[in-house]
Amino acid sequence: MADSPRRKKLEKTTEETRVVSTQKFYCSRCGTAFSRQKGYFPVSHSPMYRGLGYLPICNDCIDEIYEQYRSSLSSDREAMRRMCMKLDLYWNDAIYDMYCEYHTAGRCNSGERKILVGRNTG
Numbered sequence: 001m002a003d004s005p006r007r008k009k010l011e012k013t014t015e016e017t018r019v020v021s022t023q024k025f026y027c028s029r030c031g032t033a034f035s036r037q038k039g040y041f042p043v044s045h046s047p048m049y050r051g052l053g054y055l056p057i058c059n060d061c062i063d064e065i066y067e068q069y070r071s072s073l074s075s076d077r078e079a080m081r082r083m084c085m086k087l088d089l090y091w092n093d094a095i096y097d098m099y100c101e102y103h104t105a106g107r108c109n110s111g112e113r114k115i116l117v118g119r120n121t122g
């Protein structure tokens, strides 16, 4: 007696859609696929990206965009300000100054990434 294949009843499950093991995360700028966001995308606390918790642009692209702004604006501060505006990051001159002093002993032209992906505490 062969089992007649019974169609499994499809149920709406909210659980399964939450499994993200095979999900890929694509950078909206370069299109590169990543297996996870952590470590590849900057964390964002902005309400704009609340659903993801991360910016949709990968770290490499962030570096590139920042370098582009830096060379065209000839200013670290202006480049950073522009990045913050673009990415909906909190911008504050005083915080930037503090950050620069803390990380580069007052010198803010070392060219390394200095995106303030901080919490919006203010």
Ligand SMILES: [Zn+2]
Residues within 6 Å of the ligand: 027, 028, 029, 030, 031, 032, 057, 058, 059, 060, 061
């Ligand atoms: Zn990218």
